[in-house]
Amino acid sequence: MLNNPVWAALSGPQACFAEAAGDAARFSPEIAPFGALRDPSDPAAWRDLAGLTSEVVLTGPSITPLAGWETTEVMAGVQMVGQSMTGVEDPDAVVLTEADVPEMLELVARAQPGPFRKRTVDLGRYLGIRDGGRLVAMAGERFRMPGWTEVSAVCTDPEFRGKGLGARLTLAVAAGILARGELPFLHTVHDNDTAIRLYERLGFEHSGDVVFASFRHTAA
Structure with missing residues (x-):
């Protein structure tokens, strides 16, 4: 799969x-x-x-x-799996819904995490972190197959990078996936060394090139 x-x-x-x-x-x-x-x-x-x-x-x-x-x-990209990782819920993360889509699309335009459209939020649980009411980071679930769910749209407003928000949300989304008895996986571009090292620190392992x-x- x-x-x-x-x-x-x-x-x-x-x-x-x-x-x-x-x-x-x-x-x-x-x-x-x-x-x-x-x-x-x-x-x-x-x-x-x-x-x-x-x-x-x-x-x-x-x-x-x-x-x-x-x-x-x-x-060119890489696929990574979290077969032995532990998710961590985040008390500051809020569940994003259809009402938040305009803000989510604005954040995507600033942060450029990859394809995200006005109904992508329907695919799974999306979490965000706000600062002064402004959505500054998010992550969520995209492809879902038996036993696995993809962590996707991990992005942070350029003004708020370096604060660990993406890592926190990745772990929070993974926690929800693991709680269902599934395993998380994700994709990133092959030359994004910063993201790959981050995901490795969070417990993801390289599973193949895509x-x-x-x-x-x-x-x-």
């Missing part, structure tokens, strides 16, 4: 958020830009995907588009 987490999520616990056709699925565009194929080497799955969307982001150890698709962007690749359907 960790090699194909989006498919495991969309064909499993998060099927309610899926637009699916045969061996392809994607999240509703208002939730996330990600899609997935049951088997990325299967031409039929790529044809199924074309019936759903003309542009998509796929993730996995390695993805080569088949006929009718072209790669538009590739970002790519986040954007594709466009070009066939008539």
Whole structure:
């Protein structure tokens, strides 16, 4: 499942958020830009995907588009798992809801943690820390599959970095995942050494290299 987490999520616990056709699925565009194929080497799955969307982001150890698709962007990343970590609840963390989405989107625009859309908050539990009422840091849950939930959107306002807020929220989100009897995992870009060292200190371990690749359907 960790090699194909989006498919495991969309064909499993998060099927309610899926637009699916045969061996392809994607999240509703208002939730996330990600899609997935049951088997990325299967031409039929790529044809199924074309019936759903003309542009998509796929993730996995390695993805080569088949006929009718072209790669538009590739970002190298790493996957990390928290199989032996301990989460820590944070008394200052508040649960973020749909009412907080405008502030969450503003924070994402300032901090640039990766894809986050107006209904991403529907995917799981999101926590934030406020300063004087202003949302200055957040983290939450994105892909969820049997036994695993991804920690995602870990970000801090540039004015408040260096205070350990991201670490605190990562541990708090992980605590909620562990309390359900699941294990946390996450992704980050491969050259973000600062984030990787932080996650290692929190108890995450490298489980493999991945790519986040954007594709466009070009066939008539």
